[in-house]
Amino acid sequence: MKIVFASDSFKGSLSSEKINQLLGRAAREVFGSPEVVPVVLADGGEGTLAAVLALKKGRKIAVTVHDPLMNETEAYYGSFDDGKAVIEMAQASGLTLIPEGKRNPLKTSSIGTGELIRAALKAGHRELVIGIGGSATNDGGMGAAAALGIRFLDKKGKALEGRGEELINVTSIYMPDRISELNDAKISVMCDVTNPLCGPMGASRVFGPQKGADEVTVKALEEGMENYRDVIRHTFGVDPDKVPGAGAAGGMGAALKIMLGGELRSGIDTLLDLCDFGRLISGADLIITGEGRLDSQSASGKAVQGVGLRAKRAGIPCIAICGCTGEGFEKIKECGVTKVVTLTDNNITPEQAMERAEEIYYKRAVQVLRSVGTKEME
DSSP states (O other), X not given: OEEEEOXXXXXXXBXXXXXXXXXXXXXXXXXXXXEEEEOOOOOSSXXXXXXXXXXXXXXXXXXXXXXXXXXXXXXXEEEETTSEEEEEHXXXXXXXXXXXXXXXXXXXXXXXXXXXXXXXXXXXXXXXXXXXXXXXXXXXXXXXXXXXXXEEEOTXXXXXXXXXXXXXXXXXXXXXXXOGGGGGOEEEEEOOOOOXXXXXXXXXXXXXXXXXXXXXXXXXXXXXXXXXXXXXHHHHSOOGGGSTTTTHHHHHHHIIIIIXXXXXXXXXXXXXXXXXXXXXXXXXXXXXXXXXXXXXXXXXXXXXXXXHHHHHHHXXXXXXXXSEEOTTGXXXXXXXXXXXXXXXXXXXXXXXXXXXXXXXXXXXXXXXXXXXXXXXXX
């Protein structure tokens, strides 16, 4: 019996690593000594680098960078034997790096992420994978691009540092000083949102409040982003409002795609490719996946969908254990998931499931594994 564990975290209660531990204990209780393959999942945000390092041989490389408030700090990127480098934006420009009382996306910059990219390129890496979840910034990626030699100039020709409050001042983008290492670099961006740069679903209005912006700040950011968008249109002949994902990470998606030539890809697909998921599941009898809440959005590029589709292609049964289900969760069964199990039921409320997550998850896992090979699997 070979079982692959590939579950996303249950935010607020169980990490992907903890779920793997619980599934491993349940598998041993039911089957004795099965072959188990634990896969730690992440979506491009905080923990992505750790997840990749847990699955793929590599080294953490320390780099002195600037955090979102422009203070010096130490961050890491992953260097791998196949020549790839993995960069996690949250390491250098993450929201968790700023105390709640100091969060203001007018004042933050993505410069540290650019410094990580620069360090990886200067070290000889030419294939970069960049996870852009969990950012504290809404600077359109200006800070990161500036660290790579792209200059953003105001009407007097002065170079801007790249904070959110400076978006309104950009009048031109100067590209000749862009570092040469970018010319032959291949950049993949882990991006699970399709938001445009501006508008009701744009970076400022959707994600600004999550980063500490009040109504006045959101309005200022949106006005600045509209100006920035117009300069990008004029300079590159591309409308960021028509580029799905341009608004990701406060506009970092736009900078990576339009100025650096990056490819915006599903986070889960990128991670599964990085860890050679097809090889890991070869010969497996069962795959167990899951997430905290399974609903219609789960079938739109989330972890369970990515794992389920790979299972379907390989002809392997795939069970999703989740905290609870929401409207439209049935769509996931079109993506290779053969059975859905929840921690909640008539006897267990969502609140109880959160409080006793480890205990309840373990019991459900044992029940699921005991059902393998029976009609209950259907």
